[in-house]
Amino acid sequence: MTQPRRPLTDAERIDWLRLIRTENVGPITFHRLLEQYGSAKRALDVLPDLARRGGRAKPLKIPAKTEAERELAANAKLGAKLLCSCEPDYPEPLAAIDDAPPVVSVRGHVHLLKRRAVALVGARNASLNGKKFAETIARQLGEAGLLVVSGLARGIDTAAHKGSLGSGTIAVMAGGVDVVYPEENQGLYRDIVAQGAVVAESSIGTQPQARHFPRRNRIISGCSLGVLVVEAAMKSGSLITARMALEQGREVFAVPGSPADPRCQGTNNLLRQGAALVETVDDVLRVFQHLKAPPLRERQGDLFAPSAPPIPDDADVDRARGIVIENLSPSPVAIDELVRGCQLSAPVVLTVVLELELAGRVQRLPGNQIALI
Structure with a gap:
């Protein structure tokens, strides 16, 4: 069951903005990070380690807090409002899609x-x-x-x-x-x-x-x-x-x-x-007359949960990494099919995919597919 939508605090909004403006973090990756780590703040803390484990050599480019504050100020000066996908004013039909933009300017x-x-x-x-x-x-x-x-x-x-x-x-x-x-x-x-x-x-x-x-x-x-x-x-x-x-x-x-x-x-x-x-x-x-807005996804509830959902054990993820990479290629494959093909738990496979995305080694494609870059 999804939690009630509510406006973010200023600190939360800055964290959301920093996370979605981070290198290699697209909308689907953003929502996956939020689901797994419970908040944008916690996700920002673990990003460097996730990217390193995915095989990235260079540091991930994460905007500084001052950069996010400048973007907020630029919106305010223009008379624009920054809306996040968990907030009441954000369009519900848009919030329901898999790759809903986490932040929009209005x-x-x-x-x-x-x-x-x-x-x-x-x-x-x-x-x-x-x-x-x-x-x-x-x-x-x-x-x-x-x-x-x-x-x-x-x-x-x-x-x-x-x-x-x-x-x-x-x-x-x-x-x-x-x-x-x-x-x-x-x-x-x-x-x-x-x-x-x-x-x-x-x-x-x-x-x-x-x-x-x-x-x-x-x-x-x-x-x-x-x-x-x-x-x-x-x-x-x-x-x-x-x-x-x-x-x-x-x-x-x-x-x-x-x-x-x-x-x-x-x-x-x-x-x-x-x-x-x-x-x-x-x-x-x-x-x-017969059309209704699509239901909001379960992911929206994780933001306000008292604690984040269980994170797969590091040892399990380490053992799975080679299997997942072996099953990937430049040809797109659906995430669900990858999970079945690897014969591993979905949380473990999704964590490996998240690491590879942040490392810039895989790309998301339409239809919930990924491919090696």
Whole structure:
């Protein structure tokens, strides 16, 4: 049973920020450390030893307390709030996903994050009709009481934000919460800060790079109970968002389009695969009547437990390390399959994997898979 969510103290928030900004610590690794050691403070204490045992020669780069304090101050100066995934204001649907960002910056109206949300995404080079449809249905979704989430990109994203600006919209950024991309959406960004909210996982000042956009997309779908795609080519970021929505157990909607238009091939293929067809706002609202927020994961309870769960014995982990490494390769393998293949207890295998991650010897991949680097 999960524990009640509560705001962190200033000291806890600094520990969370230091831990997620540590080299080789991603969201899944962060949550695993929290589960195993009970608090971010204790996890920070054991990180160097874990990385060394995983085979790392150089010291792990762990931000100093002063660095975390500077980031907190930069957010405060911008008027942004740092939310941690265990706190009441953090979106519950997002907190439920495996790789929920432990810390996000929010600029604007934080209370909007508690509303039921639908993501609306699509082509950057959208047609005039596509943008008009997106703006209209976004406005109608907002009028029906839903929060509209998108990524502030050109085309469909921009239309979605414009249509829902008056009722509430969330823009999820690929870089820092203060870095507007594309530059042409500066005015829209200011309007969203004034009337909606802007969310970012990266620290303030981070310039968006190609690798940031898939991570951004998982937050767009994670904040929402369903994702509506309006115009998308067969290889597009919007289809990545739709795939992530399916992996997160969310509903996927798609607007049909002309088979002669490459921008509609992706959405038509989503329909072929079973996405809900959308021609009017009622097609979305009918499904949303039955959608509920996914349950929060058990991991959230560990943060406030009086003591951390039992940690595997060092001798057991030492004996298991060679077996785990032998069973790994550059080809991805699911964690569950690795546990079965090694014929070891899950806590022991997960501890070895944690050491290897911190040492930079393995990488996490979608679908709870890992691979040797």
